[in-house]
Amino acid sequence: MTFTPYTSSSRPQTRQHDVLVIGAGGAGLRAAIAARDAGADVGLVCKSLLGKAHTVMAEGGVAAALTHVAPTDSWQTHFRDTMVGGKLLNNPRMAQLHALESPDRVRELELWGAVFDRTNDGRILQRPFGGHSHARLAHVGDRTGLEMIRTLQDRAVALGIQVYMECTITKLMTGPAGVTGAFGYWRTTGHPIVFAARAVVLATGGIGKAYEVTSNSWEYSGDGQALAYEAGAELMDMEFVQFHPTGMVWPPGVRGLLVTEAVRGEGGILRNKDGERFMWKYLPEDRRAEYAATDEEAERWVTAQSQASETDARRPPELSTRDNVARAIYTEVREGRGSPHGGVFLDISYLPPDHVRRKLPSMYEQFKELADVDITKGPMEVGPTTHYVMGGIRVDAETGATAVPGLFAAGEAAAGMHGANRLGGNSLSDLLVFGARTGDAAAAHATGAPEPYVDPVEVRAASDQLAAPLERGEADGEDAYAIARDLQATMQQLVGIFRVEADLDDALDRLAELRRRWQHVRATGGRAFNPGWNLVFELDHLLTLSEAITRSARLRTESRGAHSRLDHPATDDAKWGSVNVVACRGAEGGMTVTTVPLPAMSDELRSLLGTAH
């Protein structure tokens, strides 16, 4: 392959599509397929190689009430679990659509060639996960995301969708009638490219790189959320960042790497350095009845699950929701009962080695290769890691439409589905359900939209922004890596699992200072394959999102789901139980954070919540 070097006289390439999908993870691929099926001409852009999106890393499974292992499961119980897990801050219509439609979306994947693990009678096997009342996660060992991406990608390529790989979008183009396209550059050459489009779907994933310890890959710099915010869309629920309870803590080079919840789903037991099974202490009183009462009952449940048989035993305490388990581990470590490297122990080695290797092949290899630990013989050391953001772009439940006409969002980049805390497995199903709906809606919008006009003045401004860091001299600025390190340290220390107002104020001061430093950021070298230059634009987005997270966290003076305020430890339903926090650009250009009422819930849905409401 040859690359033409970029020169300042090079004009941007231009391309036009009815629908431009930015992001080729599960949400973007599913949206592109739906838009194509609806007759639209679709362009699909991703900043890494096709197939490398974050979705490929998903391990544990995709949640859908297929009722293959748990015949008493239903969309109603899936809806209830999702709402209860989200502490009732979810958009109820989104939670309903998700629960209703995820079984069809999973079966469709199977029709398109996905090979799931099987029950003894040949149906898709389902495993239990934290916060799910029934065994609900369709899975492929602990490599579910790989199978999902492979299947969707095959389908998208077969449909002839035009893919632009290693192409980063840095700006959305807008006009008086809404979005008109996007501007970006090829990572391979640095050459700019302009897309004109009648509708744009953002499916760019999460924001994990705002933190030091994260399970997320380099791609998670919140680009879509920041692009939407700049274009006039709203960001919602940004205070709710999910810290997954189990990431690797040792060796330092792999700190934060995910240890899938499937380990606990398969029966993994958490213990502190004194050997105490501490999760018994941390079960919330109002949910205690859903969990086993003794080690013996928990073990009976594990045995039944491993044989895919029915049992009257209740699930082990380790399968409490992620927010609760993460806080429990953090507390054990802080109070001096942690493991040698600052985590706790997670043990699955009491199960037969063959079973562990078959059900958790990636975990077996991950610990063997990276930490020299054989998980069939002894415990893993684990601790919380930044994993997922429940907040994101505020969208319409049915269509994924944002406040900007023609601009849509789906997947982790969008908000509403998961409320204050996401249940494991509910992201992959979210991508399928809302990816499909959003792709459909974007295609419908494109049908009636006028020919998109991309303003050359906007293109010029975006091109100048690309060039600026390369044109600054060494004396005029600093490199992006130093600013990124300080940003991650700020968010980790001051806006982490436990928050207090003084820390959040301190964080806002530091973020303002980091933004000032960013105005003078410089990059050395050329444009081709230059990660230091690429980071400049990702850092811009991370700074915006970190501010949104911190301002939203400061406003919500209560503890709920993944948001824990040490200075406001109680859940305050009267003040905060029926509002979402929304951040948007104010008239003066600064960020405004306010509250909006939760969408109304139908009587039918309310009745499903029973006493949870």
Ligand SMILES: Cc1cc2nc3c(=O)[nH]c(=O)nc-3n(C[C@H](O)[C@H](O)[C@H](O)COP(=O)(O)OP(=O)(O)OC[C@H]3O[C@@H](n4cnc5c(N)ncnc54)[C@H](O)[C@@H]3O)c2cc1C
């Ligand atoms: C290790 C791990 C395990 C997980 N396991 C599970 C699980 O078992 N079950 C579950 O439900 N969830 C799981 N999750 C969460 C789930 O994988 C993610 O939430 C989900 O994959 C997000 O999908 P997405 O389509 O929204 O984004 P992604 O899959 O991340 O795709 C984002 C796409 O956007 C592109 N992009 C980003 N910015 C730009 C830009 N500026 N220009 C162009 N392209 C851009 C990227 O290149 C990429 O193609 C896991 C997450 C991790 C990290």
